[in-house]
Amino acid sequence: MPETPQLQVQCDAMIGSLHINADFTTTHPWTVLFGPSGSGKSSLLRFIAGLWKPQESHVILGADNITTTPVYKRKIALVAQQPALFPHMTVRENIAFGTESNQAESIAQMFDLFALNALADAKPATLSGGERQRVAIARALASTPRLLLLDEVFTGMHRTQRDTLMQQVRSHCVAHNIAVLAVTHDLPEALEADEVLRIESGHISAQGSPHAVLSEECTAWIQGVTSLREKL
Structure with missing residues (x-):
């Protein structure tokens, strides 16, 4: 490794x-x-x-x-203080955005790691600030930087x-x-x-x-x- x-x-x-x-x-x-x-x-x-x-x-x-x-x-992921999530996408769609089609396992791992399964179909506007930040970090890590x-x-x-x-x-x-x-x-x-x-x-x-x-x-x-x- x-x-x-x-x-x-x-x-x-x-x-x-x-x-x-x-x-x-x-x-x-x-x-x-x-x-x-x-x-x-x-x-x-x-x-x-x-x-x-x-x-x-x-x-x-x-x-x-x-x-x-x-x-x-560059294989670099940047997460800002104000999460730049797509408002029209669900949590699942936000995390999957920008990942390759063969990264389903990585996406599933992010949902488990950050306890996001219950929020998979929610839109960013319905989330708390802390939940939005968890989604933003999960999306960054799902891209395997x-x-x-x-x-x-x-x-x-x-x-x-x-x-x-x-x-x-x-x-x-x-x-x-x-x-x-x-x-x-x-x-x-x-x-x-x-x-x-x-x-x-x-x-x-x-x-x-x-x-x-x-x-x-x-x-x-x-x-x-x-x-x-x-x-x-």
Whole structure:
């Protein structure tokens, strides 16, 4: 079975007034891109997915240089914070969209993994926010990608719901050697990653274990909790 592919990114470009100058190679299967709003996180995901193509920038996935590869051939799946489901399609049709005819087993596996069988014939408008996000992730994984890009997909979820969904996604990706790059500015979510890339004003300023890269944030969080307890 193939190993989880590394992702190598070199991006030097302007998008609006922001200069993105990011150069990194992932070293673990689940990597978080952590930074404040406006720091270039989503733009980097769009670049990796092939939706933004600046000059003099490169993307390598495993041993393959995919810089000029068309989006539909990259074997990369991108899931946004707001699920882009087809409103006229059922859950079953949404998950099957874009998959090959021989992927019925993969589609069935997604229904079981994310407990979606009871919602198979429902339309997106009838689903809760968490259910729509589960469908969006299931559709992405049903396409059997090599790399899964998650753009703040767990934001706003109840902690228990978030932890359950993250574990489901992680277990599937580990079993199928799918690399994950997840964008977040949420500290608890980032601490669950294998490694963290800190991005500031379009620049990768640190890379390493979550507790090493986010030590200042962890200290501030602990101090905040301590202060709150003292007031109670």
